Structures are given as C-alpha cells and as structure tokens.
Amino acid sequence: MKLTYFRNTPANFGDEINAFMWHNLVPPGFLDEDETELFLGIGSILWDHLPKSPIKHVMGSGFGGYTAPPDVHDGSWNVVWLRGPITAEKLGLDPSLAICDSAILLRATTLPPPLGGGRTVFMPHFESAARGSWQKVCALAGIDYLDPRGDCVELLSKIRGARLMITEAMHGAIVADALRVPWIPILPFFPQHRAKWEDWARSLAVTLSPATLPPSNLLETYTLFTGLPGKGQRSRAMFRSWPAAPVNKALVYRAALSLRRLAEKGAPQLSGDAEIDRATERSVEALDRFVRSRTAAPAAAGRKER
Template identity: 50%
Template sequence: MKLTYFQGDPPNFGDELNATMWSHLLPADFFDDDPAQLFIGIGSVIQHNYPSDAKKVVVGSGYGGYTKKPNVHDGSWEFHFVRGPQTTESLGLNPDLAVADAAILLRETPLPAPATNFKVGFMPHYESIERGNWKTVCDLAGITFIDPSHPPDQVIAQILGADLVITEAMHGAIVADALRTPWIGVRAMHHVHWFKWYDWAKALNIDYNPAFLFPSNLREAWALTTGRAGSGRGAMAVCTSRAAQPLNTACHHLAARSLQKLAKSAPNLSSDAETERATDRAMSAIDGLVAKYTTNRAFS
C-alpha cells in the first residue's frame, strides 16, 4: 500500500505529519510503493484525480472542496473513518464514519519535549508564509512565530510548550486541540480553506467561530477582500511596489495589534470526553485496518 498525501513547496505541517506519524501506529512493513493501493491519510485529500483502477483506502482524511467531488461509490474506495460530518454529507457516506481528523492520533505516539520560553504562538497557513509578513508581525507583537514549513517534531514541540496557539493553519488547531493546548482559530485569508475547518470542528462538537485577524500586508488584504490568492501579476506589482511600502508597514503594525488583542480573548478547546471518544474510535479503526491488510500484529 502506498502512502499518499499532498507534498507542497514549502512543505506543510499538516500534510507532513503523514511522513512521521503513521510509522508509530502501523506495522513497519505496512507501506510499499505499490500504486494499486493508495493509503489516504491526513489532509483534505479525498479528491477526484486518483487513478480510477487504484484502490483508495481512506483513514481520517476529509473532503475540502479543492476539487470536484469524487465518485466514492464506484467500488474503488474504502473508508475506515473521515474527518467530519461535512465530508460524509458532501459525499453521501455513512454518518458514523465522521470521527475526527487523523492527526488526533498523535495522542497515541511518542511526542517531543515541549519547547520553552514562550507563552503565545502564531501559526499562519503555509501559503501565507510567501504571501504575508507574519514573522515581522509576530516580532512586533512579542508573539512566537510557528512556521508550518518546519519539521513536524519542531512544530509539535512549540505547540506543546505554548499556553496558547493562535492559528490560521487548520492543523495548528487540530494538533493543539489533540494535545490539550488552548487555541484560537483565525479565518483563513483565502476563502477556499474555510469549509474544512467546520468539518473538523463539528466532529468534536466545537462551537467554531473564527476570529478576524488583520492582514499582514496589502497582498493579504487583496486576497481577503477579493477572494483571490493575491498572486496575480497585477496584484503583486501593486502590493509590493515602493509606493505601497508605507501601507505595508502600517499593515504590519495593525496586524501585530490584532494578534495581541486575540491573545487576550477566550480560547477554544474540545472537551476531554469528546477528544478521548474520537481517539478511541480512530484507534479502533486503525486496529481494523491492520487486521484486514496484514497478519503481523506487531507494531513498530
């Protein structure tokens, strides 16, 4: 079975968890490079563009609306559990499959030592690293910048060590919640990312109300107000021109104040009971997966 996940440039924390987490939960020889069976794990990777003759084995993924809906009833899909009820509703699946994002299973793996010497961290969406100026903003706000393109263990250590994580990246919230670090989710600068947040939150009965965070520069303001990515030539030329620099600097300071204000607001955290219930259900699904695909019950 081939481990299949989104591999971006720069790498994205949530997706890169696939490369590290599953080795602690599945037998050492579970994965190979056989494209006839695809293991679809963490991420919004229930999509239509997989080979039609490949078996798609879904373990905690979600539908994110990034592609058209796949025909999951064509006989080539096998579902063990999915991220949330919006995925099951969108794809016409059994509602009982809506358990949680697979990253909740970090709770069942060895974890790095918590990072020290900071209280509040902010993690942008990985696309906002290139488009925004969040390291500058965090420095102005006195808040630790958590880079979602850094190695997963480094990011996990920062989440574990924080008193509060403010995050535009959904897996910043998912991992914080799983590891019991209070978090505040901010509305993603690009609307295409909104659907998946509610999918995950509903699975854990989280009353999710994303906070507004002032954009860190004119490109992000463009993305927020137009619904576009802020990467077109026209937007790039105008938003990064010398004439725009005073406005970009003003955005830095306004975004820093926005972060400081958010850091004083009430955070989110699912109940212990919901998190434990979802973890148990996800682990039961993993047990069933292993029983089906291997007779080797010795975990790595």
C-alpha cells in the first residue's frame, strides 16, 4: 500500500508532514511501494485524475476544487474519513465521515522538541514564498520567517516553540492549532487556495476571521489583482528587473508594517479544547480500525501516549 500525497519541488510543508507522520502511526512495513492500493494522506488530493484501478484509501484527505470532484462511488474508493464537511458534500458522502484534516494526528505522534523561545512566526503559502519577498518583510517586521519549502521537522519544532503563528499556508494553521499555538489566518493571495480553509475550520467548529496582508512585491501585486499565478519566467524577470526595484522596496516596507501591526493587534484564533480532543480521538479510532482490518493489530507503532 503506497503512501500518496502531493509532491512538489521544492518541498511543501503541509505535504511533507505525510512522510514524517504516517510511518510513526502504523506498523513497520504497513506502507510500501505497492501501487495496487493507495493510502491517501494529508492534503487536497481528492482529484479526478487519480489512477482508476488501485483501491484508494482516504485518510483525512480533502477536496480542494483543483479538479472536478472524483467519482468516489465507482467501487475503487474506501473513504475512512475526510477533512471536513465541504469535502463530504462535494463528493456526495455521509457528513459523519468529516472528522478533520489528518495532520491532527500529530497530536498522537512523538514530535521534535520546540525551538524559538516563544516568538511570533509567519509562514506564507509555498507559492507566495516563491513569488513574494516575505523573508525581507519578516526581517523588517522583527518576526521569524518560516519557509514552507524548508525541512519539515525543523518547521514543526519552530511552530511548537512559537508564541503566535501568522500563516497564509493552511497547514501552518492546522499544525499550530493541533499543537495549541494561537494562529492568525491570512487570506491567500491566489483565490483558488481559499475555499479549502473553510472545509477544515468547520470540522472543528471554528469561525474563520482571516486577515489580509498587502503584496510584498510587484509579482504578488499582479497575482492579487489578476487572480493569475504569474509563474512564467518572463513575468518574473519583468517584475524583478532593476526599474522595478524602488517599487518592490516600498512594497516590502508596507507589507512589513502591516505584518507587524497584525502581530501586535491581530485577533488570534484557536479551536476549542473539547473540539480538538474529540476530533483527535475520532481520527485515532478511524486509523486504528483501518489498520486492524488489515493487520489484526492496533496502529501503535511510534505513537506517544496521550
């Protein structure tokens, strides 16, 4: 059974949690390279272009609207649980399957020690990290920059050690919430990344109050006002050419002021303790039932005591 998730170059934090987490939660050898069965983990990966023939076991995955909804009633899907109620609705499935994003199982995993000494951290979406100038913005604002393309274990340590998480990356908020670090959601610059936040938030009875940040350079300004990703090399070169430098510098300064103001006066969010405990317990139970059905043994390998 092959662990399946979105793989990006460079890596993306939310997706790379899969490689860190699942092998600590299931018995050794449970996951392998056998592609006749797919273990769908963390991420908006319920796509309509997944291969038809393998059995697809859904473990807290979500539908993000990046493709048409897949036909999960064609006999090749085993939905163990889903990220949230919007995913269940879009796929025509029982809303009781909507437990939470499976990254919540970090709460049942042995984690790396905290780093950072209680500072405020900021994580952009991995596409914004590539397009924007957020490292410069954070340096000016006096806030620790978390690059979502960095090492997953180090990022987990820094989130654990943070006082406050400001994040455009949805899994920055999901992980912070799971680890009980208050977080402030930032409305993603690229509109297509916005709907999936509500799916996760509803699973934990969280009413999202996203803040906005101004773009950090001209390329992000283009993305914000056109709704286009601006991935082409020609557009990148134009927006980062020397004639654009003064404008880009001013945009970095404006974004830093906004980020600093948000860190000082923004309203952090956190799901309720009862909600997170209930969703964690249900996710653990769902995973255990699935593993027992395949191995006749509980999924206890590497799991910390709760």
